[in-house]
Amino acid sequence: MKHLQKFIRIAAANRHRSCLSAVFIRNKRLWLIVFLLLYALGQAQELNQLIKEAWTNNPEIQQMEYQYQGTAEKINEANSLPSTEFNVGVMAVKPEMNMPMANFRVSAMQMLPWFGTRDARKAYASSLADASSISIAIAKRKLALSVRSLYYQLYALQAQQKVLNNHIDLLGTYEEMALTGVEVGKASAVEVLRLQIRQNELEQQKAILQQEYQGMQAGLNAQLNRAANTSILIVDTLALPEQDTTYAIDGLAVNPELLQYDKWYASVNQAETLNQQERKPKWGIGLEYINQEDSPMITSKHKDMLMLMLSLKVPLFNAPHASKTKQNQLQQQALASEKQVRHNRLKSLWAQALAKREQARISYTTQQKNLAQAERAMQILLKSYETGRIDFNDVLDIQALQLDFEMQQIESVKNYYLEQAQLNYLIP
Template identity: 25%
Template structure:
């Protein structure tokens, strides 16, 4: 646990560019989300129940005689009684304890709703960040494919010129035509090839029929145009997928669906050495649902104590006031003195079946809550194990895709060189470029799974774990 705390302190020192913006949105969601407001108001309502615990209201009875009742002390005008009942010692304290624990349980439900809201918001935010990176990479690859198209058109036109003019020299024989592949999968070409690109720019989008030829070079052009059309369609789909995520984020913050959402910064892979048992211990200590069940158990314990005390007598103390009016007898005033009589009362709880049933009810409810807590603990441990598995798998996938990208870029560079030399294996060039695109998408997806897995652990443990970069 000490190692985990030190790790959290270290993580708090390292900030991502997107973290501050994400934190601001999380605060806004916590302040405005309707569901979270509902849970909080339910907690506030439950916290007022404790203020309602008090002695029973005193009872006042007033009886007025329409005709004064003749008594020895005079004519009685009315009968006024005031009585205050007092429960058995400890009853009010037990009621306050039960109300406080139930309010605490409602507060833990509010915290659990907040954690679920944050997790939902984070996953949508990370999905939007992943989508933005996929759009950027798709646009870069689309530009690369268009360069390949111009390159294929140059080769096609060079081959056509060579067939009509034997003295011409095809591009394939030019030793100065060279290709190189950058680290990001974006290809750069030699000076002579760049010059040929500019010469063929006007004919890059010409149709095969307009060229009047269906030679092997045009097959390469058609093949790459098929990939361009497919990638353009995929790019439109990626852009269309942004709207549902933006609407979801806005609605989680209770904002208008068309409100502007700032573009998330690219997700960066991170390394994190977490002690699995320490995380599990943090979950069992800090998860709000477990704390809610603990509060319910304490509340039911108070209810059981209340049931026992309810089987004890209640005492009452009061006063009976009877006003008298003097009565004239034989010309003399008789009586007229008011009477005040102290009174004491006590309930007799002789029907024990009711008390026994209340105690049994509280005990059975406690047992049910214990079973619910045990099941929740099992589910949390299952969620912990899956999140750890997903995080470790994402870490392995990120390392794998980075290695695969390096090899794929080297392979593409060799294929481009071979194509520039002999004009063969252009289909392999396109296949290698598509493989790089797939690996880049897979790497982004793996990084996103890193963040979502960490967000899941954060939700389960409610510790605010944050990643740090390599």
């Protein structure tokens, strides 16, 4: 009867704790708010640390930042002038003439774009850099979403393993009770074996979850660009907030995925401005020096010549520029349509995330009610142990229900935060 007495002491302790809980029931809301605030702060700090580490170490982000730096460097390239042209000519064969001949000539010519063209090139290069920076922002937000998703999945796997440990320990207690019941005729050996088989099944399930956890942990470590087996600190408890965070659909307008289309549209505008500038003439200035041989025909003391030159290139055929204008117009129309398609897709994702988050809360609440009812059913079964024979098959059935409800509740918490992370991505 030692095991029975142990069980009765545990039950008494539980009743004592229930009495103490009743003392604090009036301040339940205050305690819950304080707990959630402290918990949310710790969770946010841990997640933010992981996200910042991912932003710093992730190779894809680093690659995009290097590409952005290369795109930004094109602004300096756009500000440069065409190469200066130098020409040197030497008289190889001199004809026999009475007039003086040139020994050699040297010229230099610098072509210049039409006024405002360099500014247009710089503006176009700057618009490309802006679009590239938005791409980095999108990649970082997607990486943060991936880190959050893996983190919450790791939490669920960890929490489910803890639940399995608790149920394995509980089955051990039931096994001791069953063994004692066998001695006094309140249970059968078959029931003891069924309890042991159930423990083996839970041990197997826990081992499978552990393997899933290691694989998920390796995936998160890959996002952080560190060793696959590096341990990750996961919070012990993840509770649903009392009220859901509001995400207005108007917030989609500032989503980087949509802002990127505005940047692309602006870059096409700048490309067309540059195209119009390049339709204008190009001009250049230069100097030419001619060194002449001595001749009695030259009466001036300056026998050499220095000429100032002016060059002008006029684009008489504008078909390429007209075609480029048409291409830019079509590209802008395509971007406008593509942006609308993407906007509609984001609105659909927003609606789905809100619905799934609410479904997760409903499921969580339902499982909470089911757990309370299953707990009452278990108490009724265990109460019969004090007065007579207990059917451990019924205990196993109720225990299986409890385990299923707890597992589903953890899944509901995970799904809630996964959809919350999706909403955070959609609405900056």
